[in-house]
Amino acid sequence: MDIAVIExxxxxxxxxxxxxxxxVGRLIAAGVERYHVDLVRGESTYFMPDGQSHRVTGKTVDSRPASSFSPDGVLAAVRLIQAGRTKYLAFCQQIMExxxxGYLxxxxxxxxxxxxxxxETYVEPFPGSR
Structure with a gap:
C-alpha cells in the first residue's frame, strides 16, 4: 500500500x-481498489484488494447534509465539477445540500x-465508462 500517494x-x-x-488514475496506479468518503466526519478510507485499508482525515465542509436526499441535486453537482465549473470543496458542499x-x-x-x-443512492459511472 502506497500511503504517500493516498495521503x-x-x-x-x-x-x-x-x-x-x-x-482515480493515481490511486489505480497505487493499487487502490476503492475508497469511501464520509462527508460528515471528513474522513476518507482507501481499500486495497488484499483487505488492507488506510484512513485519512481531511477538511470537513462547514455544513450539515440536508435531511432529504435529492438525486437530481447530486447529479447537478456532479455535472458542474465534471465541466470544471466548480472545485472539490464546493462540490462537497453542493452534494451535502x-x-x-458520503460516497464510495x-x-x-x-x-x-x-x-x-x-x-438512498445516486450512481454515476465514470466519464468514458458509459
Missing part, C-alpha cells in the same frame, strides 16, 4: 490542486455511489 491524493483534492480523474452524507468510488466498477441518511 497526497486526499491533500491535493482538499487543496483543489487535482481533478477526480487524476485522483442535496442530502448526501469503485475503480473496478468505474462508478461513484453517492448516498443519503436513509440509504
Amino acid at each position: 497526497e491524493c486526499t491533500r491535493a483534492s482538499h487543496e483543489e490542486r487535482i481533478t477526480f480523474g487524476e485522483v 442535496a442530502g448526501c452524507v 468510488v469503485s475503480m473496478q466498477g468505474q462508478r461513484a455511489v453517492y448516498y443519503g441518511r436513509s440509504g
Whole structure:
C-alpha cells in the first residue's frame, strides 16, 4: 500500500490542486481498489484488494447534509465539477445540500455511489465508462 500517494491524493483534492480523474488514475496506479468518503466526519478510507485499508482525515465542509436526499441535486453537482465549473470543496458542499452524507468510488466498477441518511443512492459511472 502506497500511503504517500493516498495521503497526497486526499491533500491535493482538499487543496483543489487535482481533478477526480487524476485522483482515480493515481490511486489505480497505487493499487487502490476503492475508497469511501464520509462527508460528515471528513474522513476518507482507501481499500486495497488484499483487505488492507488506510484512513485519512481531511477538511470537513462547514455544513450539515440536508435531511432529504435529492438525486437530481447530486447529479447537478456532479455535472458542474465534471465541466470544471466548480472545485472539490464546493462540490462537497453542493452534494451535502442535496442530502448526501458520503460516497464510495469503485475503480473496478468505474462508478461513484453517492448516498443519503436513509440509504438512498445516486450512481454515476465514470466519464468514458458509459
